[in-house]
Amino acid sequence: MRLSCKNCGNNFTGNYCNNCGEKLHLEKDKKISLIIGDAFHFITHFEGNFFNTLKAVITRPGKLSRDYCNGKRKSYFKPISFFLMLVILYLLFPLFEGLNMKLTYHAKHNAYGGYATRKIEQLLESRGWTEAYLTDIFQSKGEKTSKFLLFIVLPVMACFSYLLAIRKRRFYFDHFIFSTEVISVFIFWGFLLLPVLLLMTRAVGINPFSGEDQVALTILSVFFVYLTLAGRRFFGFTWWYALFYALLFSFIFVIFLEMVYKFLLFFIVIHLV
Numbered sequence: 001m002r003l004s005c006k007n008c009g010n011n012f013t014g015n016y017c018n019n020c021g022e023k024l025h026l027e028k029d030k031k032i033s034l035i036i037g038d039a040f041h042f043i044t045h046f047e048g049n050f051f052n053t054l055k056a057v058i059t060r061p062g063k064l065s066r067d068y069c070n071g072k073r074k075s076y077f078k079p080i081s082f083f084l085m086l087v088i089l090y091l092l093f094p095l096f097e098g099l100n101m102k103l104t105y106h107a108k109h110n111a112y113g114g115y116a117t118r119k120i121e122q123l124l125e126s127r128g129w130t131e132a133y134l135t136d137i138f139q140s141k142g143e144k145t146s147k148f149l150l151f152i153v154l155p156v157m158a159c160f161s162y163l164l165a166i167r168k169r170r171f172y173f174d175h176f177i178f179s180t181e182v183i184s185v186f187i188f189w190g191f192l193l194l195p196v197l198l199l200m201t202r203a204v205g206i207n208p209f210s211g212e213d214q215v216a217l218t219i220l221s222v223f224f225v226y227l228t229l230a231g232r233r234f235f236g237f238t239w240w241y242a243l244f245y246a247l248l249f250s251f252i253f254v255i256f257l258e259m260v261y262k263f264l265l266f267f268i269v270i271h272l273v
Helices: 032-059 063-069 079-092 103-107 113-127 131-165 172-205 213-236 239-270
Strands: none
Touching: 032 063, 032 079, 032 131, 032 172, 063 079, 063 172, 063 213, 079 131, 079 172, 103 113, 113 131, 113 239, 131 172, 131 239, 172 213, 172 239, 213 239
């Protein structure tokens, strides 16, 4: 008996459309138990893959990228999905201000502070707002923008990695996956895990850091160590070249965040208010 596909209109026989793959659904499929089963499958599948990925990332730097690029993917979250999940968690639980800087920070920036100051003054004059009111709006608009703008970092750092390690991995794809892993770790460690640890220590009256510079240095130090270990495992670097790669990658990463990312963030948000 030939059936008409509800999705694409193709005539087919069997349980699945041979054109688009849509499954044949019958009256017996309209059971609440099937909905519950689908939800249970999603939760267990999500939890297993997510925590397998998180475990691999934490305990064996570079393993996720190496396995994924070598075709072992079934038991892991896709690296870009893992990155997106961390960005969403960062968006939902912003324990650190992170990369969403206050308006005054942009005005004092060494590279584009003059431009930012002029834009702020023009906006205040044209709207008749107070600086405090503009600061609040800017902070609110920048909160989500700063998180999702992190996506631009991935292709840029992948290009840099490609230049440094093309002899080890000749496909840009591999470098993109690796960059996704290490920047995911940067977000997880710097903006999710470390803030929780600091909240716990401060709750018992201990403050291990006296200023934001120490916090930033701690985040970057762990990131550098992770990069070194991940580069060794993923690219097969010698120790000295792994250190060299991690040092240059970290340097370019910080420069890009400071000079490009933050300027783009200011430019986008100031035009959204």
